[in-house]
Amino acid sequence: MDLLTPLFEDEKLHQHFKTISDGRIGRHYQRDEILRWLEGFPDRDNKFVKEFQTTFNSSFWEIYLHAVLREYGFSFDWTFAAPDFLVSAVDTTFTVEATTANHAVDGTPEWGEPLTAEFFDNVDFNELNRIAIIRLANAFMGKSRKYLDKYANHGHVKGRPFVLAVAPFEQPGFNLQSYRAIEALLFDHYVDEAEYLADPERFPDGPMVKSLGCVEKDNGAEIELGFFQSPRFRHISAVVFSHLATWGKVDAMCGNPDAFIRSIWLTPEGMKPIVTSAIECTETITDGLRIYHNPYATNPLPLEAFRREGVVQFWGDHEDHSLLQEQAENCLQSRTAITLLMGNDEDFKEKAVP
Numbered sequence: 001m002d003l004l005t006p007l008f009e010d011e012k013l014h015q016h017f018k019t020i021s022d023g024r025i026g027r028h029y030q031r032d033e034i035l036r037w038l039e040g041f042p043d044r045d046n047k048f049v050k051e052f053q054t055t056f057n058s059s060f061w062e063i064y065l066h067a068v069l070r071e072y073g074f075s076f077d078w079t080f081a082a083p084d085f086l087v088s089a090v091d092t093t094f095t096v097e098a099t100t101a102n103h104a105v106d107g108t109p110e111w112g113e114p115l116t117a118e119f120f121d122n123v124d125f126n127e128l129n130r131i132a133i134i135r136l137a138n139a140f141m142g143k144s145r146k147y148l149d150k151y152a153n154h155g156h157v158k159g160r161p162f163v164l165a166v167a168p169f170e171q172p173g174f175n176l177q178s179y180r181a182i183e184a185l186l187f188d189h190y191v192d193e194a195e196y197l198a199d200p201e202r203f204p205d206g207p208m209v210k211s212l213g214c215v216e217k218d219n220g221a222e223i224e225l226g227f228f229q230s231p232r233f234r235h236i237s238a239v240v241f242s243h244l245a246t247w248g249k250v251d252a253m254c255g256n257p258d259a260f261i262r263s264i265w266l267t268p269e270g271m272k273p274i275v276t277s278a279i280e281c282t283e284t285i286t287d288g289l290r291i292y293h294n295p296y297a298t299n300p301l302p303l304e305a306f307r308r309e310g311v312v313q314f315w316g317d318h319e320d321h322s323l324l325q326e327q328a329e330n331c332l333q334s335r336t337a338i339t340l341l342m343g344n345d346e347d348f349k350e351k352a353v354p
Contacts, residue, residue: 001043003035013054026340038063058099083095083162089305091302094163095162125193126194132168132181133181134223144235160299165239229316234297242290244332252283256279259339289310295317310331
């Protein structure tokens with residue numbers, strides 16, 4: 001499919017699409033990379049290009065997931081229109097439904113506020129995470145209902161693991177939530193960044209995990225946390241999540257000699273900041289991926305399906321609700337990409353993305 005030729009007038013195009021198609025010298029590295037991710041991905045309803053150009057994030061997330069599933073060597077069955085992916089590994093066949101957490105109707109879109117030094121200096125992590133939890137819950141619940149109402153009795157879905165793939169794009173600075181919000185939503189495990197930053201000496205071993213129980217929406221309604229701590233959502237086998245599946249990953253993997261990547265990796269020896277050019281960057285398509293398994297799942301997803309170095313997997317314990325994990329000390333934590341682009345009206349433009 002022709003993903004990158006604009007189909008609409010400028011005012012109908014999404015801000016991100018306008019950025020990647022602005023014609024600046026160097027953009028071809030990025031465009032070539034995302035087209036590599038797209039290889040073999042069909043436009044089954046003839047709407048995908050339109051949605052990529054006008055709403056962007058949900059389509060970008062699907063392209064990323066396709067590249068991940070292909071990297072794992074899964075085989076695709078495109079016979080059915082929904083859920084989004086029907087894939088087979090060596091020992092299991094499962095479905096994947098993609099969704100994104102988006103801004104509220106009256107909220108600021110993630111591209112709607114410049115990420116200046118002042119913005120980062122004034123981040124309220126608890127408020128950022130509260131909004132993130134609410135919007136992730138909204139995305140989760142919407143797809144949960146869709147499964148029960150539409151997918152559950154389909155022959156290609158019934159009796160197989162159903163995986164929900166969620167990405168956050170709900171507010172400016174969304175990537176700063178890291179994985180705090182999703183772990184609070186699924187397991188009621190929350191890390192209070194503000195508490196730690198206010199007095200790090202109180203926490204010599206790093207930030208502590210606490211239970212919030214619930215979060216309050218703006219209208220006063222409460223969302224009870226711990227979706228995977230009871231059988232309530234047993235029809236959802238696992239959640240695939242990444243706060244790093246952004247355009248910054250395209251920059252990190254595209255090989256542009258004028259792209260500089262600053263990554264922070266968690267290793268057994270501790271945090272390790274690394275600064276490289278894109279051509280030296282070792283980040284892969286699966287780095288930053290996290291798989292959260294539902295211990296109450298009717299059709300569990302085998303751990304082996306997504307097991308890979310650098311891919312973090314979590315599952316809960318039935319008895320004490322503890323959170324078990326693998327690869328959590330060997331993974332990508334954050335990344336910033338800075339790309340120098342040459343244009344017609346100015347020599348260089350510097351752009352930083354998460």
